[in-house]
Amino acid sequence: MSDPSTDTDYLQLEIYPGRLLNPDTAEALLNEIAELEGVIRFFVHGPRIPKTVPYGPATGETVNHPARRIIMVAGQEMDLEVSVGGIRLEVADADVKENVREICDRLLPFSYEFREGLFIPTTQTVTDYAKRGPDADPLLLGMTDPKGKLRNKPVCILKKKDSE
Template structure:
């Protein structure tokens, strides 16, 4: 497995992003060179109320939509509060410059952009449990740490435009 020097870039908007804004930002970002992985974080938007007096009722939240990213459909299951992008290190300066321009032209409110390591970089116990032992040399580095042991991977991980 080839080791890729990469860094994470966290975009933290001061407001939650609407699906349309998220779609626009993601499609623009996916055109940039050096993108390895994109994670969308935020508060969960369930399809059905899980507890309380309304348990079992449908939740009709306006932000739970299907968006198109590089012609692939992605269901937003969260109210988008931050984006974490993993970028090849050698592309970082140009990437940050393009990203800053994109966000300033797209968002009408403030945001912060931070660089660092915000995602797992080593294979986790959950990876071993979900995928199996011996994955050290066969796992796609973009999938390290993306395993949710309580969920089906196809529900939480979407590979776009390989």
């Protein structure tokens, strides 16, 4: 992934598969996207997979869902708490956009939608302000999970280690 900056003139893309991605496919796709130079930030979204049954006769019992597991993305562990139904990303230019499309064509053996638009807020939202305060990192704008708890890690930051 590229070095982040506060410039907001980036292309925003959405990859919307025709079905939910299994964790192995999601891991492979995210790793290839993360390796591209020019990818600023990305996040996955989809239906939540709870750790425990929230209500009913089995309230509090552990949910053993095969899609809820830890995946490795850019050399960092990420607890996959959703079934991946879409990926939104911000890229530097149209060349990177085409590279992302090629990766999707190669790794997704089923139909998907590939859209360009405005999917990630570029200004601070009320939720951003409430969770991170007035001096929040510009790269975290719009990356807040409104239903996430502060004690959880609602955002997994993937940064390359400086080799210097």
